[in-house]
Amino acid sequence: MDQSAQSTPPELIPLPCGLVLRRRSLIDDAAFNAAVLTDLDHLRTWLPWAQQAPSLEETARKRVEAGTAWESGEQFGFALTAADDPEQVLGGCGLHGRTGPGIIEIGYWIASALVGRGVAAQAAAALTRAAFDLPGIEQVEIHCDENNLRSAAVARRLGFALDRVEQNEIETPAESGRNLVWILDRAAYLAGALEGAAGGRVAGTAAGTAMG
Incomplete structure (x- = not known):
């Protein structure tokens, strides 16, 4: 294990598109x-x-819970914002x-105005790097419903491999109940799976399993 690994990710993670992930x-x-209400x-x-x-x-209650979960290492929640304005919230992401x-x-949601611009892929790539910088993490996963072709495209673009399909309860209007579990292990990551994967546009990026 890398002895320099941090027990928590950075509170601010810049993305190539100019946006940032903030705690x-x-x-x-x-x-x-x-x-959230604007894009409900x-x-x-x-x-x-x-x-x-x-x-x-x-x-407000979820913000407090997010702070507690961060400190305990249970999960690390981020908001996607403009670089110069933390109150311009454009999405949410997390490591669970x-x-x-x-x-x-990895979970994420992206504002509808940014769909199709590669932002979800850039956020997921940044979170993947942050995850593998944490001590003891050997595998990163992205979960999405089988019908969620946009999230599947993000996972595939970043070099994640489809590991299995699980049956889930249908909870949203578009779900099939078949949950795709995409994985990237440390060996593939170290071999360069993410290199150049999220530098450009990814057609149709949208929302995957995420936190509110």
């Missing part, structure tokens, strides 16, 4: 809530947590340690 618990509640119809397609409009109080030891799952 979620540092983002203004009203700004995050407004971003778009998010409801794939995200179970977006089936009901969150109140400002719920958003809910799968098992040594494994971390």
